[in-house]
Amino acid sequence: MSPTDAIPLLVVVLLMISVGGGEVQQLSVTFQGDTSLETLQDVHVVAGGTTTVPVGSTVSGDVYAIGGTTRVEGAVDGDVTLLAGNLSVADGATVTGTVQTIAGDSVVADGATVGRVSEFAAPVPSDSPGQRVGGFLLQFLVLGAIGWWLVGRHPALLENAGSAVTDHTLVSGVVGALGAATLLVLFVYMAFTLVLIPVAIVGLVAEFLVVVYGQVVFGYLVGTRVPVERVQVATVAGVGVFLVALEVLGMVPYVGGLVQLGVAAVGFGAVLNTYFGLKRFEPVTIPEEG
């Protein structure tokens, strides 16, 4: 595991700690090899290798597993959270707090003493077509409502952003890819500073909203080609067609994903270039020599 790979996972851990209201004075991390955890600082993170709380040992603090294997054979006076990897709580082991499984594999022996067991049941799209359809409809309703409102109240916004997509596709794509990637890395690393976590969260949310706005723009563009007179209805229909197209693209291996990313980048760049549609984008021109 390289530092660049580890940083996002550690950021997730830090975010969880902050959300829980806890404060971390010291944090230790295991990345590889076999480790016997007989003493624990405030928080210990298992990112790789095998970490064991041996029989007869008692540690006070929280354990987060984001990879590797974690074995609790002694006592943990705190919580154990599994984000990825493997976790086992053996017979005779004790966890005074919560054993929380968000992802990965966890096994709690019958003879173990655990304060509370919590398991996050993530929806499985492939096994839940109803949930998948429901998610799609929710997305359609949200984007459709935004499109309806924008095209009704401020049609110039979507028109300006749309013209940036159609007339300056390459420029929008370049700026979108560059801007989105740069901002994403910036916010992730900002979160690692702890102090700037709120800024990072706001930034990531803002970036997501820009992507959503870009999708509405594409829906508007598709709507202009739908043979419906009322522009608001056409926009909503366009959003629907666009979202269906994205779903279909998602079924195509590799190429579909790349096209989806390209569409997102173009939308992102178009929104930025037009200041969210407030101004039509015009590239610089070279004056003619007199």
Place this chain on the structure above:
Amino acid sequence: MEFVRHVREGRWTTAFGYVLFVALMVAGYYYNITFVQLGLIDLGTRLVGLSETAVSAWMAVLALSTLVVAVATGVAMDRGGWNTALRTKLRVLFGVVCLQLVLTLVAPNVRSVSAFGAWVVAASVGLGVGFPVSFSLAIDLVPVPDRGYVAAAVTAIAYFVANAVPLSWSVDVFSRVMVAAMVPGALVLGVLSFARVDRLDALLAELGTQHRAFGTGRFCHPEIRTRSLAFVVPVALMFGVFFIDSLGFLRIIDTPSLLLSSWQSPELSTRLFIAVAHVVGAVMAGVIYVNYSLSRVFLWTFALFALTHVLYTSDLRLAAVFPSLAQGGASPLNPAVYAVAVSFYTTLNFALWPDLSTASTVGTRSAVGIGVAGWLATFTSTALALYFQAAELTLLSHLNVVQALSLLLLFGLAVGLYAHRMVELVRDGGESAT
């Protein structure tokens, strides 16, 4: 792109001009980024037996000498009036290539310090003459609207080849490869320069008249003076970019763990990844250069360098806190982002100087721009790197300085643009008040 239009409309002479310019610039820049900048280090340390510090000092001499020769050549071009004489420029380039061919041939045989010094001085003459002359060809061969795209093509090809082709950073290998490549190139250039064939004469004559249409750069409407801020500020900004890149790269390539996981990786996939990143960066830079103002391009460049060094320093900080993590190997993402940043400013460098010039000033301004921004920055950054080395600065501290400089330039440019906008608003308000 106008190139597509020229091809579609059958203007093959102009299209040939594009190809010729790209070929000449790719060849020259590939030679510069491989043999001169990397092979020379090996020559000095391994064959001549100099310390790395001494070689760095000689590199600084090379940079400073090249600056002097470049400025002298540029001024001579403009005052002599042959800045618009295409065939003359091609002949000068032919001479440069011949000189470099000889230098490349004899390089592996250099064994003494005095011979090394003589080689460095001779190389600086070739570089100093070659750079302003080759850059000035843009006014003959490349239409103004396409200079960003052409610069992107040059950067993408040169860096892709330099990174993808698995060459050891050894002067012996470089010498053999370069000689094999330079001989046919020199022959072609010789034919273009001296052969008297009616068809070729007509071709060159037509290309030679294109400076009337292509001569005035994008940023010379209205014309700017060499001593004006409109020229000095871009030079200063490019100096900053080159300085940051050189200062950081010198230390990175001096760190085996970083070097072997990136540009000198034994895995072709890693080097190919970096090569592709260079291409992506160049294409992005070309598109942005053509469609945005110069200040926006500089902002993106500084932002990318700041991002690059944030990535490097963050990894180093994390590795310092968790020593076991350092054993896991570095991610190729860092050199890839670095590659994007480097390609960004290299594309800008190729397009900027002709666009800040007119046909009558292209020699001087190209020379000053490349000399000050490129070679003087290399000289000063090398000197600073030597000082850091003598002071035994750690890798993290060194890169922290580079990161700080990147952020300082980014912030400074943003503030400068904002203040400039305020001044404009005040003037507008003043006019409306009267």
